[in-house]
Amino acid sequence: MVREDEDFVRRCWAKKSKSFEGIMSCITEEGVTKLVIQHHPGYMLFRDLNSLILKLVGSGVEVSLALHNTRERPLLFRSNRIDRAVSGMKLCKNVIVHQTGDVGRIHRMGVTENVSLVPLGVYPPPSGMSGIPIPEGRAIGTFGFLLPHKGFPELIRAFSMLEEWDYLVMLCSEREESASALTECNECIKSLGLEGRVLLNTEFLDQDVAISTLSTLDLVVFPYQNTKESASAAIRMAVAAGSAIAVTPLEIFADVGGAITMDGRSVEQMVSSLSRLEPSDLEGSKKKIKEMRDAHQWPEISKKIEDLVI
Secondary structure: OOOOOOOOOOOOOOOOOOOOHHHHHHHHHHOOOEEEEEEOOOOOOHHHHHHHHHHHHHOOOEEEEEEOOOOOOOOOOHHHOHHHHHHHHHHOOEEEEOOHHHHHHHHHOOOOOOEEEOOOOEOOOOOOOOOOOOOOOOEEEEEOOOOHHHOHHHHHHHHOOOOOOOEEEEEOOOOHHHHHHHHHHHHHHHHOOOOOOEEEEOOOOOHHHHHHHHHOOOEEEEOOOOOOOOOOHHHHHHHHHOOOEEEOOOHHHOOOOOOEEOOOOOHHHHHHHHHOOOHHHHHHHHHHHHHHHHHOEHHHHHHHHHHHHO
């Protein structure tokens, strides 16, 4: 645990468990009549989500469901296909999604009457807290959990070919699944002789420290190679920082209008895209990113969700 639970927290379910007795008991004890489920298929299978919704609705609980992945359709592991939860979704008061592509996918499954598009919120701008010290010079950066699909080794290789940038700042905190990605990143840094130019920080940073650090960078790059996620929480830290942003051409970034979209995901395509950026491109991105930040503050987004649920 990151910290002790507050008094209002009830731990009543285990990751990937299909037993919901604890949840149902807690709901009965607390007299819950409205429930919001934040769902990710990595924590609860769609098959089990469907069972939970049916139990809740059958007990008189009004369910609002927020989906963070609408593209999960494995051919072999069929219990975690999103279409396994269609009957439950139809019974929800709200099915909340984050991208227009999500809306289309849900509609095509026959869930049409209760779907709402609500973007992910953004944290406030830097609070004045000091970030991690960065050496003088032009600095490019990236942010997010150190996972294989996020393209961090590719970014390191691309950076080694970008003579106009002095430093690559990587704020990439570790998780259980990070070992292989961390090894590959360290091997890239060493083999390319970048020990003095790539700053790889794998700590889980305080939110304000991370945002303040990102705000000092000239450009923040998200080099994802593939993902089925609907929206990126990581990129919203760079949005909060008001930084210029560059991304690979994936749907997960479609809602970040101020981001510069690179030609592709390969090292060569990243190099080509980043090497031709002009100061005006970076300034234009920063301006639009700050506009997005101001329009998507969490209090406004929370109010939209509250209005739907209540």
